[in-house]
Amino acid sequence: MQLIQDFQNGDKRSFEYIFGELYQRVCAYSHRYLxxxxxxxxxxxxxxxTLWNKRTDFEHINAIKSFLYTTVRNKCLNSLKHQTVIREHESRLIYELENADKEQAVIEEEYYGHLYNEIKNLPEGSQKVMLLALQGLKNKEIADELDISENTVKTQKKIAYAKLKERLSPMLFSWLLMV
Incomplete structure (x- = not known):
C-alpha cells in the first residue's frame, strides 16, 4: 500500500493521515484505563x-494499529502502577507523620515530667521563675508577676540553669534551652 511506503519513507502527510484516522480511537481506548x-x-x-521513530518497522496499517493500542495500553498500565505507588507512599507518609506527632507528644510529656521533677528540687525563688518561664512568660512579665526586679529574675534563672545543667542529661538540658 502506498500510504505505508510513504510513511516508512518519512512522508509527513502520510503520518498526518494516520494520526487523523487513529488518534481519537486510541484516546477513546485509553479511557478504559485512565x-x-x-x-x-x-x-x-x-x-x-514512538510510532514515527519506528516507522520503518511497519509493513501494513494493522501492524500500526496493533502497535499503537499495545503501546498506549502499556503506558496506561504504567501510569496506573505509578499512581498506586504514589498513593501507597502518601499513605505511608501520612501514617508516619501522624504517629511521629503522637511519639513526639509522648517524648515531650516525658521531658516535661522529668524537668518539672528537677525544678521542684530548686530553691523556691528559682522554682517560681522557671515555672513561669516554661509557661512562656518573658523576664519582665515574670518580674511583674512575682513583684521582683528583672535582674532578680535573671539571677534566679542563672541559678536554675546551673543546677539543672548538673542534674539533667545533656539532651534534656538542650531541649530545655529550646523551650
Missing amino acids: TDSQEIEDLVQDAFI
Missing part, C-alpha cells in the same frame, strides 16, 4: 512519536 483526559492525550501523543 480518566484524566490530559494524561491520556499526552500518552497517546507519546505513542505516535
